[in-house]
Amino acid sequence: MAALREILDGAVRGVFPPTDGGTTVLPQPSPRHAGVLAFTAHSVVVTDEDPAWVYEALRGPDCDPLAAALHPRFLTALLERTGRRAETVDAVLAATPLPGAPPLALTEIRDAGHPRIRYARERREAVRAWRAAGGVLVTGRGMAGRLEVSVEVDEAARERGLGRLLAGAARHLVGEPLWAQVAPGNARSLRAFQAAGYASVGAELLLQPPASAEDARVTQ
Template identity: 45%
Template sequence: MLVMRTLADILRGVERGLFPAPDLGISVVPAPSEREAAVVAFTGHIVIAADVSPEWVAERVPAGDLAAPTNPPFLTALAELTGRRVSSIDAMMLGPSITDPAKRAAAIKGLTVLSDHEHPRVERALEYRTDVRVYGDIHGSLVITGHGLANRLECAIELPDDIRGQGHGRRLARAARALIPPDASIWAQITPGNAASLRAFLAAGYHPVGSEALLVK
């Protein structure tokens, strides 16, 4: 069982197109912060970012079984050991920044910075992210960015029910790519069952890179 450096190292590598080797292995690294721990699954490799030993993991995961660490028995044991709860199990999507100035301007047209952070989606973002920024449009839609797991840049979008199915989700997801520095990438975490959101982010230029189970206090 390979012990790698930190989850931040791994995620920054993924942003550059460098993934853990698909060796059917499990890497155990420290929890990225007091706020969270995670089990992150890539093709052929699992990363357990929690304050546990590789021996503890090996006792509960059969060799070569990459399904076990993301299944309820293991996640329940990990949550109990670390004093956390499983917040979500999501697909991870990654989108590169839009670098062309004209395209950046077009992507964020109609969005304004909002100082009202009382929307439930914004309140949730404030629980799990730092440096949260909120943008809205005339429809009441939201784009939220901030630093989340292992300090990566993350985004979320929210649409009113009456404008769903009209391409606005794709527009907002693309806007998030223009709201970050030109040399950055932005992550989105999406519940796999939310097919409409998955389609919107795929159409907006994001690509799937793995899945994650987030554990929080």
């Protein structure tokens, strides 16, 4: 059985789990990270729960086997069993790094109290952030240590291609693949990441620890 990081690294290269309509259950890489990752005709459930329970819960009568792991019925059961909190189901994109300097001027943000940094630190480790004129990009390590990126464009600077430039700039700041999670309905953000060279690799729902446990970790 491939480890979670092997599956993620393969997806960046275009090598995906078998399209067999099956589900793989893997243990959490850390107490913090759990969730469901969906690829073409194969899902990966990341949890420390008993795999036998997961497979049984996936057999609901109204669950399409090809998408059962992201069906609301299964996700509700998983949340109730684990006591975790749900994020949104996101489209997941990935891109490889690029050489050279970023295509726009960036200044690293050192203020740990910055709203985007605070938000990212609730979900990621080793968070860094940069500001450009009209926007912010943030990187940090998430599920299985993968490097994740998010961007935010100020309202006054929208509709000018800045989101695409920020997403592309992130590829010049790192030496490894980058992952981006985007709400499927956020067409503007999806188009920006795709225009910056990020390719769709699947979908996922990340499960956050119970509020009390997460709050204690963040305040340490």
